[in-house]
Each structure stands twice: as C-alpha cells, then as structure tokens.
Amino acid sequence: MIKRIFDWLKQPLGLIAVGIAFLSLFSLAAYGLYTTQQSPEQPIQFPHQTHIAFGIQCLYCHPGASSGPAAGLPSQAKCWGCHNQIAKTQTSALLAPLKDAVLSGTPIQWVPVAQVPDFVQFNHRAHIAAGKNCEDCHGDMSKVTIAQNPQVFNMGWCLNCHVESAGDDxxxxxxxxxxxxxxx
Amino acid sequence: MTTDYKISEMKMSEEQTGKWGMVIDQDICTGCQACVAACAMENNVTFVGEVDSGYGRSMHWIRIERFWEGEYPEVKMTSNQPMLCQQCGHATCEPVCPAFATVHSQAEQLNLQVYNRCVGTRYCANNCPYQVRAFNWRDYQRPEPLPNQFNPDVTVRRKGVMEKCTFCIQRIHKAQDKAKSEGREVVDGEFTTACAQACPANAITFGRVDDPKSLVSQMARAHGHGVKHLEELGTLPNVTYLKGG
Incomplete structure (x- = not known):
C-alpha cells in the first residue's frame, strides 16, 4: 500500500503535487507570520508624520515615558486642546471620530501597537533615563502614519541591548x- | 553538580548571605490572616474554590500555620506561624528545575520564578522543605468585575505554572526605580511587602539584611532568640522567626 503511494509520488504528476503542497503550506505559514507583524486597526487613522512635522515632541502626547512604566496614549481632551482651534477638524472626515468622541464624551479606544507579553514588566522611565531615545525602539515616527514596530519585541532583542549597554561594568x-x- | 557538601560548611547561620530579608514576630502575630488576604490582592493570587481546595490545591503565597500542644480537650494553642517562601540563599527548589524556571537572582538575591519558562513539572514544590510553592492546576475564572483588581505590576499566571512568594519584587523594583529617579539610594523602611504593610500587629518587618543598620537586621540580632526554620538543611533562609521573647 505504502509502496504504491511512493511509486505514485515519484512520477512527474506526483512530484508536482508534492511541490504544490509544500508551496501552499510554506506560503500559509509565511502569511500567518506576516499578519502578526501588521499594525492593528485604529479608531482614527492617526498620522504620526504630520504631527511630528509640526514639531510636536513624543513626550507631549506620551508623557508617561519619562516618569513611569507606561508611556500612555492620549485622551481626546489632549487632542482637542489643539484640534478645537483648527478649522479643518470640523470638516475633515478623517477627524470625524475625534469630534464624535469629544462631543459625546466617550473615550477613543486606541489600540496599543508596541506591546510586550503579560509576563514582561517593562518600564519606560529606566530606558529614557539610560539615554535611550524613543526612536531607538519605536523607529522613525516621522515616516509612518499609524505607529509600526520596526522590529519584533522579543527577548533576544532586549537582551542584546542590555548586554551591550552594560559593557565591562x-x-x-x-x-x-x-x-x-x-x-x- | 557536585554533592560533596559538608554539613559544617552549610551551617552558616551567623553569616548573612541574602540581600532582602524578613523578621516575623510570632509572639505578636494574632493569626488574623490579613497578610494572606493582602498578599493575594497584591500578587494576583487566584481563588481556587472549595472543590480544588479539597484536593489540597489551594493557592497562597503566605499561610498561617497553627500548632497546638496536648490532647483534646486539654489543648493549648501555641503561637501562629506565618509561613512564606524563605528566599533561601541555597535553595532546594532551584537545582531540580529542568527548565531553569526557578533561578537565583544575582542582583536581588531572591529566588525567582520565571513563569514563561515554567513547564509545570512541580519538582520544585516537591523539593521545597517549607512547602510554600503553589501550582496553577487550572485557569481559574474570575467573574467580572474581579479582573479590574488585578495588580498590573504582577503577571497573571496561567494554568500549568508554578508560583510562589517573590518578596514583592515589584515593590522592590518600584522603590529602586523611584530612588534612582531622585538620585539617591533606597532608604530602609521606605517600602515594605504587602503582608508587612497589612499586618495590624506589625509582626512582619521587611528590609535589607545585608545592612547591619536596617530595622530588620537589628531585630534579628537584638532579641537573641531568632529562629530560622529548617536551617539545619543548609538552605540559608532569609526569614527570621522571633518566639518566646
């Protein structure tokens, strides 16, 4: 029985079938990996590059990074501080969710992009104090709309930097x- | 690993090896269980429920042990004994882990349990002479709104993972982080563990045992009747019990 299957696989049609099966499995795995590295869907297509082009510092919207574990995502009150003075806010379709959120008083449900698993306790403050800049881990935000991770946040990546920065100490x-x- | 340790070498009771330590005064402990509750809240220790508790699967990082003398009805209660991980300097749990999930922290001199490494062999718990390790037999469900009281600084453990007292390492890190941001050293008594904080009788004292000036090392020395449990096993525990003073 098994010999018959092997014989069938050895003929040209069988080899093609094996090739197609292998390729489809490989591409499925590759697609699965690809989907894990995509930025999640956000309530507002927030353009980081526009805000940075205006000269707004990272810490203005993510102030927790310099003082505590979490950098924080801004509430609509912070957005509105600038946006209620901008005429385009009233007309832009992109900004309609912000206007709705402010008028109805419901918080914007931002989806965190740069995340570590629950069993990792990350502290932003220590990293900023050690002289790291935001872009060292989060990439150049002046080139992206919604935040993207420039690399996979895994332990090898963390530890590489930890060992490097320790040096001979x-x-x-x-x-x-x-x-x-x-x-x- | 060589096993030709001599008992005389192991008995280093006078020599302090740890960094963080605890003194528990059994004479003033009332056995009120406030430490047990506070620990469970601080460290996201789950509620096992009646059925699993009946199988001996209850989960606590600290428990109050009761002992009594004599035969019923002439029973005399002896003092309560809060039992928690002794953060041994020479821990029996560590060398038996096949996954290196329980390792000794060189920086803080504590016994760590790395949850993401743990594969759940439960060998460490079987090898712990103090029986202070707890195993997650299930993913215990917490009905809403109980998940809102999770401490974000502590991992919520999954099924199949061993866990134990960490000496509130999240509080140690928080205090160190705060001190560092203010450009100073951590002051003795600046922070304490959840159990010590909750104790209404102040029976639990926590601090640096490698600092002879700290309250915890003064107390361990001053009374002269401090006991470290199962010290004869050479585990170098870092919790001192005061009794009969």
Missing part, C-alpha cells in the same frame, strides 16, 4: 541580565 551586567529585572 559587571554589576550593571548582573542587574541587566537578571531574570527578575523583567519577569515577575
């Missing part, structure tokens, strides 16, 4: 490569 290396620094 043994005490610092112990602290930065300790499991309990991020996992608890």
């Amino acid at each position: 043994h005490e610092k290396l112990v602290k930065l490569s300790d499991c309990g620094t991020c996992h608890y």
